[in-house]
Amino acid sequence: MAVNLLPKIEQKDIHFELAYHQLTNFWLWVLGSLVLLIIIGQLSAWQIKSWIKTADAELAASRESLNTASNQELQKQVLLLNQEIANIDQLRSAHYAWSDALIELGSILPADMVVDILSLNRVSGQVDITGFVRNRESVIKFWSDMHKAKYFKDINFPLSNLEQPLDTPYQFTFFINEEQIKP
Numbered sequence: 001m002a003v004n005l006l007p008k009i010e011q012k013d014i015h016f017e018l019a020y021h022q023l024t025n026f027w028l029w030v031l032g033s034l035v036l037l038i039i040i041g042q043l044s045a046w047q048i049k050s051w052i053k054t055a056d057a058e059l060a061a062s063r064e065s066l067n068t069a070s071n072q073e074l075q076k077q078v079l080l081l082n083q084e085i086a087n088i089d090q091l092r093s094a095h096y097a098w099s100d101a102l103i104e105l106g107s108i109l110p111a112d113m114v115v116d117i118l119s120l121n122r123v124s125g126q127v128d129i130t131g132f133v134r135n136r137e138s139v140i141k142f143w144s145d146m147h148k149a150k151y152f153k154d155i156n157f158p159l160s161n162l163e164q165p166l167d168t169p170y171q172f173t174f175f176i177n178e179e180q181i182k183p
Contacts (some may be wrong), residue, residue, distance in 0.1 A: 101151040101176050105129075108145035110138040111172070125176040127152075136165050146174065153177045 004011055065071065098120065105127075109115070112134040119128045133139050138162050146155050156173040 069147075089162065092154070098176070098181060101181055104149050104151045108149060110142055112138050113142060120176075125178055126173065127176060128171070128173050130171045133168055133170050134166060136162055136168060139168070139170050142170075146172070151177050151181065 004014075006014070017082070113131060114133070115129060115131040117130045121127075131158070133142075143155065143157050143161075146152050152174045154175045158171060160171040161168065161172075
């Protein structure tokens with residue numbers, strides 16, 4: 001502890017002077033910090049405005065390049081391709097895979113059977129087949145194999161196919177099983 005031998009009034013003056021200097025230094029530090037923060041804020045705002053102007057210029061350049069004739073031509077081509085894809089998808093949904101049924105028909109057709117006419121009706125799924133066969137057993141085998149195949153139904157087998165034992169004409173009418181040929 002320090003001993004102060006000054007009179008009481010001078011002691012109060014020294015005390016007030018010390019408080020005045022401390023208070024002055026405090027407010028100078030506060031004002032200096034505030035000025036420094038304002039300067040930093042202004043510099044940051046200026047930098048951000050500069051970045052925004054640069055970004056706006058780049059955006060304007062990008063928009064201008066998007067509006068060029070070549071880009072508009074590409075957009076038209078994309079629209080046409082999308083339309084063609086939609087048309088293909090629509091056709092694919094309405095398409096029947098007749099190939100599998102025809103392959104099955106070809107595989108069960110006996111070697112001595114000759115097909116003269118094969119007509120397909122897409123709407124009804126009806127198939128008419130006519131031709132000649134060397135012997136009656138081949139016609140019966142073909143009829144039997146048709147019943148076993150999953151692609152064919154409602155097979156019309158006229159008895160006229162069995163009239164002659166050799167070199168006989170034949171005719172079948174049957175329908176394609178649509179559940180088996182849809183993709």
